[in-house]
Amino acid sequence: MGSSSWIRLLGVVLLVVGCQFAEKAQGMIRHYKFNVVMKETKRLCWSKPIVTVNGQFPGPTIYAREDDTLLVKVVNHVSYNLSIHWHGVRQLRTCWSDGPAYITQCPIQPSRVYTYNFTLAGQRGTLLWHAHILWLRSTVHGALIILPKLGVPYPFPSPHREKVVLLAEWWKSDVEAVINEAIRSGLPPNVSDSHLINGHPGPVPSCPERGSTLKVKPGKAYMLRIINAALNDELFFKIACHKMMVVEVDATYVKPFTTDTILVAPGQTTTVLINTTDGTSGNYVMAVSPFMDSPVSVDNSTATAVLHYIGTPSNATTVPVETPPLDATSVATNFSNSLRSLNSRKHPTKVPMQVDHSLLFTIGIGVNPCKTCTGGARIVADINNVTFVMPKVSLLDAHYHNITGVFTDDFPAHPLTKFNYTGTSPLNTQTERGTRLYRLAYNSTVQVILQDTSMIAPETHPIHLHGSNFYVVGSGVGNFDEGEDEKGFNMVDPVERNTIGVPTGGWAAIRFRADNPGVWFMHCHLEVHTTWGLKMAFVVDDGDGPGETLLPPPFNLPAC
Known part of the structure; x- marks a missing residue:
């Protein structure tokens, strides 16, 4: 009797690095359990209690293979609200498992449980998972390793x-x-x-x-x-x-x-x-x-x-x-x-050659009045002069159930105020506030010019897009020049990423296809800037064909 027959007959459960396996047509189903607990930890000769997963710091490494399905049961034993983001996982049609609190889910409250359920469709390589609420990411994080399918080699010499x-x-x-x-x-x-x-x-x-x-x-x-x-x-x-x-x-x-x-x-x-x-x-x-x-x-x-x-x-x-x-x-x-996509027969580059939405997003720091703050002012951050206001309920839930009054879909495609973005900072450094999203039709193509500004101080910004990888077709210093800079775009083998560092006092151009329905966060991955409001979200509508619609919410989705 062959090995596969033994597996079907006996229902064998293999234990590998703490992960349980079960058969599934397109991959394996792998179960993990995250117990979120406080633990006394000593670093730098200083002992303090920190929030951990399973008492580990850094957290446990998740191993899986391309096209496997992960079910991660998160049990919150601490006094903080919690959510976990699977950074770089595309979450095709499973936006409910993406993880950013108040964007795709309400947080897991103390003493509550939520199971994330998603498939690693067509992905392999090195990613990470981390808390996506407050500053808990500082200690709640770990590696997510997606191995190639069995029998599929790396496109480079196999390591020892x-x-x-x-x-x-x-x-x-x-x-x-x-x-x-x-x-x-x-x-x-x-x-x-x-x-x-x-x-x-x-x-x-x-x-x-x-x-x-x-x-x-x-x-x-x-x-x-x-x-x-x-x-x-x-x-x-x-x-x-x-x-x-x-x-x-x-x-x-x-x-x-x-x-x-x-x-x-x-x-x-x-x-x-x-x-x-x-x-x-x-x-x-x-x-x-x-x-x-x-x-x-x-x-x-x-x-x-x-x-x-x-x-x-x-x-x-x-x-x-x-x-x-x-x-x-x-x-x-x-x-x-030096980074270029492999662009091989097995791993082709699929950069959109034409774009339906051409967006210019300025990113920077501002100062808004604040009666209770030191000096009567508060440092804020923005995209296109809009400082994002976090909602009280999940944006995805509001989108799916057509709940009005939670957000608007009028996020500006271009800066509200034009100025010399990398020149002298303008006298008015105030920003607008709002929970504004940008709406995309299913399968539409998007180009975003991410332009750093000299507002307060120019600075490099690692911008992360949830739900889609993108191609970095160009970057440079100074203000983006549409007529000249687009001539130098790399449309042959641009690197594909989920997080791009926008140069200090410069710009980066990314392109992606909106083929994943849901609400997808885009924000600076410097946590201080995210806290200050350097974030927005795209809402991608359902398509018309099979497999082009957002799946219904899971029955155990946390409530706000």
Whole structure:
């Protein structure tokens, strides 16, 4: 009797990394349980209780394969409302499981349970999951690894082993207290006290905190799945005396290229291959340092871990690595400009050649009056001069059930006020407020020019789009020039992503097809900017054919 017959006959349940498997026609059904609990955790010589999943920090890694279905039961044992976002998962027709609180669901209230149910249709690669409410993402996050279908090889040499490298930030004080004080005062929040690699900062001044260790064998190829789960910092990553071959970003394959430094913005992932030297021993520093090329305060600490060759003597020294300067714009730009989609027969590039909606979204910081704030003003953020106001009920629920008064679908396609976006900041830095969405017909094509502005201060912005990947067809510095800059668009092999870093004082052009019905959030993945209102949403209407409509809400969807 064949193995598949045994499975059908016996209903075998395989246990792999804590995940239960069951058969399904297009893939496996994989069950996970997330118990959200408080746990006392020590980092940087400072002990504090933090919100965790299953008591782990970072959270557990989810493993699945392309076209598998995930059922993740989330049980909320803490006093905070909670929701989980599966960052980069397209959620085809399952917008109810996307996760951003008050956008696609009401949050899971304390002592309540919700099961996310979605299929990883046509996706494979490195993604992440994280809390999508308040600032809980700082500790509630983990890796989501989607392996290719069984028997399908990588489009690059198979590694000896795969390792997850999770980057994050750490505050000595309670993170929710940090942002609550900032909201009360109207001023920027305190920056983090350290960066982390797999939950540890490595040795820092006045604190001999032990860093994480990545053990490798000489003469082998290793895949590093690098994920930036930090709240507010774009990060450089380097390994002493080792080059990295970039093979994938945001769960999409790219044309391989070699570099000694990668840049990963919050919400982005980068998968690299490294080759360990045959016949070599030693310890080599892996370093994470911030990137910021504008006069904005960031955590300027460097986190370190060790790449340890198995067999290295215990008294061996650790080889250091030189990190890029904080404002290493050329290093960041060179990395971003090297990214190209694979565009092969098996992995074609499907960038829309014509667009139905051509949008210009200015992004920046403003100041609005506030009677109770320090100095009588509050820092806000906006897209097209609109500071987004979070609703009291889920936007998706309002859309699906035609509930009026929750949002309008008149989000401006262009800035409400035109000015020299990257020149001298205008005297009026106030913004409008509203819960305004932009409506798209099913299967329509969209181009968005994301334009940074000099309002208060220019700054790089990692913009994340839910529900769709997009192609980055161009980017540049200064104000976007429709007549000239479009001539240089890459329509052959532009990189495909779900999160794009808009250059400081510059612009990025993205294109996507609205073939996924529902309400889809787009926001800056710097959590401070999201809190200030740098966010909006697209509402994509149902299509006419089979498989073109949003599925009904699940019976156990949380209520507000």
